[in-house]
Amino acid sequence: MxxxxxxxxxADGRKKxxxxxSRMPVLMKxxxxxxxxxxxxxxxxxxxxxxxxxxxxxxxxxxACGAEVAWSxxxxxxxxxxxxxxxxxxxIDIYAWRGLSPKDYYWCIEQTLRIxxxxxxxxxxxxxxxxxxKLQQYLPGVIGGTEETTIGVxxxxxxxxxxxxxxxxxxxxxxxxxxDFDNVYGTGQSAIDGIIRATNxxxxxxxxxxxxxxxxxxxxxxxxxxxxxxxxxxxxxxxNALRARMEGxxxxxxxEAAKLGDIFVTATSVKDIITAKHLESMKDGAIVSNAGHFxxxxxxKAAERIAKKHRQIRDNNEEYVLKNGNRIFILxxxxxxxxxxxxxxxxxxxxxxxxxxxLSLARLSKEGRSMKPGVHxxxxxxxxxxxxxxxxxxxxxxxxxxxxxxxxxxxxxxGT
Ligand code: 3DD
Numbered sequence: 001m002x003x004x005x006x007x008x009x010x011a012d013g014r015k016k017x018x019x020x021x022s023r024m025p026v027l028m029k030x031x032x033x034x035x036x037x038x039x040x041x042x043x044x045x046x047x048x049x050x051x052x053x054x055x056x057x058x059x060x061x062x063x064a065c066g067a068e069v070a071w072s073x074x075x076x077x078x079x080x081x082x083x084x085x086x087x088x089x090x091x092i093d094i095y096a097w098r099g100l101s102p103k104d105y106y107w108c109i110e111q112t113l114r115i116x117x118x119x120x121x122x123x124x125x126x127x128x129x130x131x132x133x134k135l136q137q138y139l140p141g142v143i144g145g146t147e148e149t150t151i152g153v154x155x156x157x158x159x160x161x162x163x164x165x166x167x168x169x170x171x172x173x174x175x176x177x178x179x180d181f182d183n184v185y186g187t188g189q190s191a192i193d194g195i196i197r198a199t200n201x202x203x204x205x206x207x208x209x210x211x212x213x214x215x216x217x218x219x220x221x222x223x224x225x226x227x228x229x230x231x232x233x234x235x236x237x238x239x240n241a242l243r244a245r246m247e248g249x250x251x252x253x254x255x256e257a258a259k260l261g262d263i264f265v266t267a268t269s270v271k272d273i274i275t276a277k278h279l280e281s282m283k284d285g286a287i288v289s290n291a292g293h294f295x296x297x298x299x300x301k302a303a304e305r306i307a308k309k310h311r312q313i314r315d316n317n318e319e320y321v322l323k324n325g326n327r328i329f330i331l332x333x334x335x336x337x338x339x340x341x342x343x344x345x346x347x348x349x350x351x352x353x354x355x356x357x358x359l360s361l362a363r364l365s366k367e368g369r370s371m372k373p374g375v376h377x378x379x380x381x382x383x384x385x386x387x388x389x390x391x392x393x394x395x396x397x398x399x400x401x402x403x404x405x406x407x408x409x410x411x412x413x414x415g416t
Pocket of ligand 1: 052190
């Protein structure tokens, strides 16, 4: 049906999916409820999101809820080929393989749109970009969409601001039970996982430079410090920079930090954060990586231009020997290191992100036709539902306000 790398990997992929299912209790609980109700019955869903074992659980949940599903990856290096094979073997229309060319990347997205989606699910907005551009003929059938990541929401907001967005899109990324957990604790662990798999570097005693102190930067700095590193933060946003300083991290401009860093991780959603001049001022042996969605934060082309020579020294690890003799190691071709050099976030945290995805698709199936084109937020009630389900799955009970306490909070007359 679709196009994958190697069908013989299906059995291995199925075991990885079963592993993920065992650690995604919230999504599995929602799957039980919504598959009985056939919440997405008769709808066609086109998805563009990293093909990992966790995404496979979401894809099979969407199908169990009655939808027809077509899927592609959202980064050339993040597809787990055994998982893609398992999805293909289970009849999912999947177009994804690790290492595909930019041309094939968009070809895959286009194949998923040919089912004529009623709902789109995106991570980085490349699918939304395509259906509003080359394949506009599929727009009329779309009820609405969702967006998984920070930069994707930025792009879609920019489209909406120019009046270009033709259907409602729910910003799943902005749900508290997504960004406060996936972006912080997920990336905090998975980015370091990717760096360690590609280098086996010791973090303790090293200067780790983190560019960007948003949700993702907060996670990476937290976990780097936990491993004994000395953390330096670079920022353009004065409030985020102040937060980093008050958290005890050194804050410097990148021009200064580049001279001190042993390990660099960019997490800004902006292009050209680490450029040729930074690479040329780095110490011999510096390790450079990106944790942002798009591979624009580290100027890899500049590295190729200024290096005397370069070679692959380990999986997902390229050594660049500069004219000054220093060796710089760029990981995963400057692509998102957590998914390209490791497996992405752990299942336990994707559990909440994808619970928000499913609940948002369910909301669109009910209300989407009456929602205006534009970016819509998830609700506080949805966050509470996801958090409650997660706490239940962890066996954690919490307090409940008494009626008297609820009345007190609502009563403005009671003062000192
Ligand atoms: N992302 C990170 N790990 C992932 C995984 N294991 N499966 C699917 C997607 C995964 C990226 C997303 O967390 C998305 O929230 C993002 O890019 O922000």
